[in-house]
Each structure stands twice: as structure tokens, then as C-alpha cells.
Amino acid sequence: MSVIKGIKGVKDLLPEETPRWRLIEEAARRWAGRYGFHEIRIPIFEVTTLFARSIGASTDIVEKEMYTFQDRDGTSLTLRPEGTAGTVRAYIEHNRTAIPVPQKYFYFGPMFRHERPQAGRLRQFHQFGVESLGMADAQADVEVMALLWRILSDLDLPGLTLEINNLGYTADRDTYRPQLVSYLKQYESGLCANCRHRIEFNPLRVLDCKVPECRAITERAPRLSDSLSEAARSYFTRVLSGLDVVKIPYSLNHRLVRGLDYYNLTTFEVTATNLGAQNAVGAGGRYDGLVETLGGPSTPAVGFALGLERMSLLLPESAVRKAPEYVTIYVAGFGGHGAVVGFTALEELRLGGFQAVSDFRSVTLKAHLRQADRLKCRFTLIIGDEEVAKGSAVLRDMETKAQYDVSLSTVNLQIHSLLPGS
RNA sequence: GUGGGUGUAGCUCAGCUGGUUAGAGCGCCGGAUUGUGGAUCCGGAGGUCGCGGGUUCGAAACCCGUCAUCCACCCCA
Structure with a gap:
């Protein structure tokens, strides 16, 4: 294809x-x-x-x-x-x-x-x-x-x-144009092909030609400013x-x-x-x-x-300013139950106003944490089968490595209280 | 529209005057650490060598064409 x-x-x-x-x-x-x-x-x-x-x-x-x-x-x-x-x-x-x-x-x-x-x-x-x-x-x-x-x-x-x-x-240019044209015609042979063409159609454009020969000629040409x-x-x-x-x-x-x-x-x-x-x-x-x-x-x-x-x-x-430092929460849901509960927690966090992401390919905690690190997430919410069984989750601060147990039913509230500045 | 440079892995590039299984670094995935990231070590996946023709016993390399891209002319923001 x-x-x-x-x-x-x-x-x-x-x-x-x-x-x-x-x-x-x-x-x-x-x-x-x-x-x-x-x-x-x-x-x-x-x-x-x-x-x-x-x-x-x-x-x-x-x-x-x-x-x-x-x-x-x-x-x-x-x-x-x-x-x-x-x-x-x-x-x-x-x-x-x-x-x-x-x-x-x-x-x-x-x-x-x-x-x-x-x-x-x-x-x-x-x-x-x-x-x-x-x-x-x-x-x-x-x-x-x-x-x-x-x-x-x-x-x-x-x-x-x-x-x-x-x-x-317009009237000024009308009086100037013939002066310029008659001057340019004297030196026509020294102008580039393009400018020779321009004498007829748009003589003013000859003035901003970059070809050195043309510039030398137009340097001493009558100036529009004198006809104004x-x-x-x-x-x-x-x-x-x-x-x-x-x-x-x-x-x-x-x-x-x-x-x-x-x-x-x-x-x-x-x-x-x-x-x-x-x-x-x-x-x-x-x-x-x-x-x-x-x-x-x-x-x-x-x-x-x-x-x-x-x-x-x-x-x-x-x-370029760095993108504003969002408090990004990575949700690491893994295991038969953890993946499911983690997915609902992810959605709850977003509904609660957090920026929350996950990587659904990751099946091990290690892979999840690597993603969290790569995505520069400030926190990781760890939800494995063990946590599901206890009805809780682990919130890991990726910078300090501190971990907190949070109840699954009130995750949003608890995260709010744990966040810096609250 | 006209010139010139460059096209090799996801990215940056190496590959000597043609010589047989096409490489490196970074990135990616995995393992060392059977539930704890960044460092290290080990392993792995990933390539129509832009495309088509030609020369040759043999082409990523040479020739022709073509396409893409970059830069310049031109033009303009």
C-alpha cells in the first residue's frame, strides 16, 4: 500500500x-x-x-x-x-x-x-x-x-x-513614473532581463531589484521623494x-x-x-x-x-515557556482487577478536575512506573489486585518517593488534600 | 519556472577506490529486580539502502531517468 x-x-x-x-x-x-x-x-x-x-x-x-x-x-x-x-x-x-x-x-x-x-x-x-x-x-x-x-x-x-x-x-506617482522610465531607458542595456521587462509594466519595481548592476543604475535614478x-x-x-x-x-x-x-x-x-x-x-x-x-x-x-x-x-x-506544570497523575492499574478498577479511577480523576493519564499496554507495575516517569507525572496512583482487595490504592509521589494509602471510594478528596499547596 | 545540494532503521548519521550475512549512537520493547520509575549491564524488535532502468561475475556505492526534500534565483509574509 x-x-x-x-x-x-x-x-x-x-x-x-x-x-x-x-x-x-x-x-x-x-x-x-x-x-x-x-x-x-x-x-x-x-x-x-x-x-x-x-x-x-x-x-x-x-x-x-x-x-x-x-x-x-x-x-x-x-x-x-x-x-x-x-x-x-x-x-x-x-x-x-x-x-x-x-x-x-x-x-x-x-x-x-x-x-x-x-x-x-x-x-x-x-x-x-x-x-x-x-x-x-x-x-x-x-x-x-x-x-x-x-x-x-x-x-x-x-x-x-x-x-x-x-x-x-497616485498623482505623484503618475508624474514620477515617466521621469523614472526615461532615466531607465537610457541605461536599459545594463539592467537585468527582468527589469527591462518591468520598465513597461511596473517601473517602480526596478527600484527594489537586488541585482547589483540594477542597483548601481537605480542609485542615481530620479527619486520618487523629489516628485512628491x-x-x-x-x-x-x-x-x-x-x-x-x-x-x-x-x-x-x-x-x-x-x-x-x-x-x-x-x-x-x-x-x-x-x-x-x-x-x-x-x-x-x-x-x-x-x-x-x-x-x-x-x-x-x-x-x-x-x-x-x-x-x-x-x-x-x-x-518558549515550558508548558505549565500540570499536576499530572498517572494511573497504574494492573492485574485482572486492578486494570479495571484503575480505568474507572482514571476517569474519576478527570471528572474531578485532575489531568490524569495511563498507558493501557503496560501490564506490570514496572512498565507503568517507567511510563509515569517518561510522561513526567508528579504522582502515580497504584492499583493492583492487592489494592482492589483492600479497597484502597497507593499514591506515590514521584519526586519524593513518599507513598500514601488512599481509600478507593474517596480518591479525589484525598489526593486534593495531599497535593502541594493545599 | 531555473539552478545546486541531499535521500541508508522511528531520529541523527557511518558504510574506504563496487566484493558477498548493511552498521553505530539515540529512541523503543524485554530481562537482571516473579509489585516499584530515572542509572548500569544484558538481550530483542525494527531496513523495498527514495523509486525505475542500466553497467558488472557482483551495486547502498558507478551511469541514466524519475520522485521527494533542502537551499538559492525569482517573489514575498
Whole structure:
């Protein structure tokens, strides 16, 4: 019989790893709550056009990375490659605009992108994301970046820097783009094949190409910051001074251009020095046009997403708290009667609120105690045929090796009184 | 989609320029201790040597293909 294996780039999280994930999720949840964000749970798949329209039809994500399939009636559906589109869709669909206060959402969940797996890159990966809808104010940008930074600082992830850039308004980019294009065309032959292609479709992306030759050329290219309108400049100034006020460290990166089309004004990215090639831990920005693009009322918005796998990669082992020390009771029931009585005692303990376990394979006391030791149980309740005959059991403290006789009829009560701290 | 590395026991790996019954450590089960754990000693179970073809008297080893996986490009969180 052939063994069925998991899908390429799709990972199982085994019990050894889930504690560190919980740590990360709890930190994100805790800080999101403090900043007034509320959880939203949106579907894992949507109509394909939602992503094509929001992310941008000519982006790599939409062009070649989506898991798209046909529903039985022929409509094209796709597994969400990110969370903003679905959140905004839900926001519009449920008329959340009608709710007066600014809407601030957060979400957790798997995202899907058909890419070649690599360190820190999977086909099913997980994001924590935040969307702040309704506020066209620099303080909303700062708030979101502060939240991002607070979560990462809380987890003590090493080697992080927050990079930030100003993409300006659409009109600003429209005046800048021709300048950049004409400059790039002068040096077209020196650019990599990819960037030569980008001159036509997405010239701004040439700015964050990593090929050294391209970088040398773009180093002296006209800068977007020089084409920005006064409004965009002063907005960005307010963002930066806001970051100073709340003491969030950042570094300006004029090359920072996001891979999704819907961003404007503030864009930011947190990169790690210790992550290999996939060094972006989280990223986001302002996307004032998106709600309208998706058919809603004009609504300013900012958000970000964090990659949970990458955070997990960075989280030092020492940060993962040991699982809380439960008082675990191992029940060693053995012998013809002991096994039966032990099984009922095991259930009684659980009903009484204890964490209790046993190993039903073990037929000797020795084997039972070895299991109790391996499972790091604090106590073992020994019930053999002798104990059954006497109507009692032996409670062994695995650390001190002290043993107590307890009556089978009142095991729970007696254990309670014997436990440390009672 | 394109490169490169790696696939031998549950895990980590050894196996010299091809040589016959494929090994170690850890883990697992049992015994020494016929009802008392962790240490020690002894024993045991567990392997299509990723898969398919080829070369050879002989292949885990060499060749070809294929699959998986990791890393990088690319892209991004």
C-alpha cells in the first residue's frame, strides 16, 4: 500500500512546535486587543476576481501564484493569497461603513501561494494581519506600525529593522513614473532581463531589484521623494514624527516598493538579518483606494501582515515557556482487577478536575512506573489486585518517593488534600 | 519556472577506490529486580539502502531517468 504524503510546501505542525506558535499568536492577540482591534474570521477562498482587482492583475501573485479552480457551476474561485482583500470585501458586504467608529480588524489564518518552497517560504503559510479602516490620518499609520513593533518586541525577535517609505498619492506617482522610465531607458542595456521587462509594466519595481548592476543604475535614478506633492510630504512628515513620539525606531528606504498594487503614501516592511533569503517578517502600508476599488465608499485604510512561520523561525528556543506544570497523575492499574478498577479511577480523576493519564499496554507495575516517569507525572496512583482487595490504592509521589494509602471510594478528596499547596 | 545540494532503521548519521550475512549512537520493547520509575549491564524488535532502468561475475556505492526534500534565483509574509 502506497503511503499518502502531504502536499509540497504544506507543513504539519507537530505538538513539539505548537507551543511556540501559541506564544506568537497570544502576543499578537494581546497587543491587537490593547490597540482596539477586533478579530474577524473570513473565508479561505473567494471569487477569483476579488484578488485580481485588489492585488493587481499584473502582479506576480495574481499572475502565477494563485491556487485557482473552478466551482461546480463554473465560477472561478481561488484560495486566498493574503487577507486584506477578503477583509475589505466583508467590510463592504456587511455595510460596516454604517458603524460610526473607525473599524479596526485583525485576523489569523493560512494563506496560499504557489511558489517554490524555500527557507521561510511555504505554499500554505500563515499570517496575522491588521486592517484599520476609516481614518485618513498619519496617526492611524503610526498606530498600526506601533502595534506591529510592539508585537515583535514583546517576542524579543532579534535583528529586526522597520523600513519605511512614502509612495505618495497616485498623482505623484503618475508624474514620477515617466521621469523614472526615461532615466531607465537610457541605461536599459545594463539592467537585468527582468527589469527591462518591468520598465513597461511596473517601473517602480526596478527600484527594489537586488541585482547589483540594477542597483548601481537605480542609485542615481530620479527619486520618487523629489516628485512628491506638498500634501504627501507633510503627511509623511507627520508619520515620521509620530513614530518618534512613540519611540518606534525606523530607517528610511526609498527603494521600498510593495508587491501589491493597492498601496499609497506610507509603506513599511520589517526585515530580519537572520532569516536567509526570505527576510521580510512583516509588511504593510496605506491603501486608501482599495475599498472604493472593490465597490465600497471611498474609505482610507492602513494595515499590515506578519508571517507567522518567519516569526517562529526567529523566536529563540529559550523564549518558549515550558508548558505549565500540570499536576499530572498517572494511573497504574494492573492485574485482572486492578486494570479495571484503575480505568474507572482514571476517569474519576478527570471528572474531578485532575489531568490524569495511563498507558493501557503496560501490564506490570514496572512498565507503568517507567511510563509515569517518561510522561513526567508528579504522582502515580497504584492499583493492583492487592489494592482492589483492600479497597484502597497507593499514591506515590514521584519526586519524593513518599507513598500514601488512599481509600478507593474517596480518591479525589484525598489526593486534593495531599497535593502541594493545599 | 531555473539552478545546486541531499535521500541508508522511528531520529541523527557511518558504510574506504563496487566484493558477498548493511552498521553505530539515540529512541523503543524485554530481562537482571516473579509489585516499584530515572542509572548500569544484558538481550530483542525494527531496513523495498527514495523509486525505475542500466553497467558488472557482483551495486547502498558507478551511469541514466524519475520522485521527494533542502537551499538559492525569482517573489514575498
